[in-house]
Amino acid sequence: MDPAFALTVNDLARDEALCLRCGCRSQTYSRARLIALVGRDARLHLIGLNRELWCGDCGEPPFQGWVTAPVANQP
Numbered sequence: 543m544d545p546a547f548a549l550t551v552n553d554l555a556r557d558e559a560l561c562l563r564c565g566c567r568s569q570t571y572s573r574a575r576l577i578a579l580v581g582r583d584a585r586l587h588l589i590g591l592n593r594e595l596w597c598g599d600c601g602e603p604p605f606q607g608w609v610t611a612p613v614a615n616q617p
């Protein structure tokens with residue numbers, strides 16, 4: 543089993559964020575924001591099932607997500 547499937551919000555480093563893409567845009571959620579929205583026990587590979595994260599514009603759940611470290615991704 544892929545160990546990534548067992549990762550939860552709580553396993554993110556403090557400077558990591560989760561980038562989720564819906565039909566119209568991608569949004570980045572910080573670890574603290576994810577904990578506030580879905581709780582620290584939410585599994586990362588199922589995070590798109592949480593309605594709190596669904597897009598308000600296109601109404602689609604964000605099925606594609608990846609972990610990013612915002613500081614490292616600055617251009």
Ligand SMILES: [Zn+2]
Nearest residue numbers: 564566597600
């Ligand atoms: Zn959207």
